Amino acid sequence: MTEDLKVLHVINIGGYGGAEKLLLQLLPALNQQMVADCLILYKEDNPEAALKIASELRDRKIEVYIYSYRKLLQGSIRKAIRNYAIQGKYDLVHGHLKQADFWLSILKKRGQLKIPVVSTMHGYNDAYENKYGFVIKKSLFFSPYYLVSRSIFRQLDGFILISNIVSEFFNRSGLLPRVSQKVIPHGYDTELIPEVKASLRSLQPRIAIPGRLIRRKGHLYAIEAVRQLKAFFPGITLHIYGDGPERQTLENKVRSEGLDNTVIFHGYVHDLLMSLRDMDVILIPSLWEGFGLVFLDAFAAGVPVVAFDLPAGNEIIRHGYNGLLATPYSSDSLVENIQLLMNDDLLRQKISMAARQELIAVFNMRSMTKAYTEFYKTVLSNYKKNNRQS
Structure with missing residues (x-):
């Protein structure tokens, strides 16, 4: 002391x-x-x-x-x-x-x-x-x-x-x-940061969206984006981590779109970081955030982030450097940015490394x-x- x-x-x-x-x-x-x-x-x-x-x-x-x-x-x-x-x-x-x-x-x-x-x-x-x-x-x-x-x-x-x-x-x-x-x-407690896993292109990409199941977290945009991405990646899965009052609404949306085998609700998980590091992309389509600790979780996991270009995510993410920023409220833009990452191993690795370095140096x-x-x-x-x- x-x-x-x-x-x-x-x-x-x-x-x-x-x-x-x-x-x-x-x-x-x-x-x-x-x-x-x-x-x-x-x-x-x-x-x-x-x-x-x-x-x-x-x-x-x-x-x-x-x-x-x-x-x-x-x-x-x-x-x-x-x-x-x-x-x-x-x-x-x-x-x-x-x-x-x-x-x-x-x-x-x-x-x-x-x-x-x-x-x-x-x-x-x-x-x-x-x-x-x-x-x-x-x-x-x-x-x-x-x-x-x-x-x-x-x-x-x-x-x-x-x-x-x-x-x-x-x-x-x-x-x-x-x-x-x-x-x-x-x-962020940098002692919690795990080793980086190899980030190789996958024909069955795993997309994660962590956070409370509330409207402002933008889960509906993520579900729509994954529905579109199935045309390019038939084996794609969306992993939703967290719980909250919107769960029933989101489950109904998944069923109505025929995505029961594509979208997986994990609920609250104690060791979120270890779950995130197995993903290919972390999606954070929040409509607003006061800060967003989930961005730092993604940086620590060594997985590239796609988020809407909205506060306060756009204070943390610099497009093309430590993440990608999509046009606000656009599932189409989320799709474009996820495709960009999934089709470019070098970009994905560069962004993940820059994000981790910024976490250690700044956050x-x-x-x-x-x-x-x-x-x-x-x-x-x-x-x-x-x-x-x-």
Whole structure:
């Protein structure tokens, strides 16, 4: 441990998504630089994901506290957060996701938590983003959700934003106050990177699309692309990794297209990376992403990526260098780019190698933890300065 800092990370867990996956890699890395403990809250009738993540964090030597509740608004939640923060003598609290921000903002507003609080901005609101992505519409400013969110954020002391598009959205919309902010992309534990497998042309290409089964992940575009590709590669298969509310819709689509033997639903798999490295192409046709850890999984697997030319994927992928970008919302363009990769061994290997090198050089956990540490210090310094002035 090199820094005399104690940070309590607070998160409400109801499932397994990008924020939860990030914590599993981030906290062990931070814990080598400082004390990085975690308070996990979860609803009593939905404990599975929370307890699983708590167990995985403990396996990685993280101090984990657990608190269950019945209703989001019950006052005992805030009391528990306050008690853990005070008794642990933490210098700073880091909230993850909207429920944690809500509870922490009330504690700050009431003067019951007298240490700085920062939050990571992963995205805004699924209902809005499913319609508009990160485009700011006039209707945004009249939404009760916007007004409540803006009020919550006014109580916090700093914000980490996971991509440039997320930063642009939150600042142009006026959601965030004028306090410390920093764009810090996700890092990746490079020790998890497996050896590269030989990438040879296949007459039966295996295409993977990893991610939660929700509309914005663009699974329908992938299914349509594979339907077209069967004319060129009769033995092609599409492997869908993940689960979610759109599964039934996607299964119905597969049946209606007669693709039952072509599209395989694997559900959630624990060791996704080892599954991905057996693929020929990884397809990420997301309609929008705050960041997209799945891009880094693909880089680590050593498999070339085809994605839509949309945020924040186009902040990570540089077309023709570390991946290919297709025309947004076009299955035809996905087909063209997949064919390009499948017909050119040299291009596929060049892209895979460049992506892996960029993962190691740019998106590594060392760079991320350094940026977090510097940001925490800035927030603490500003907080102490403001308190002296007041």
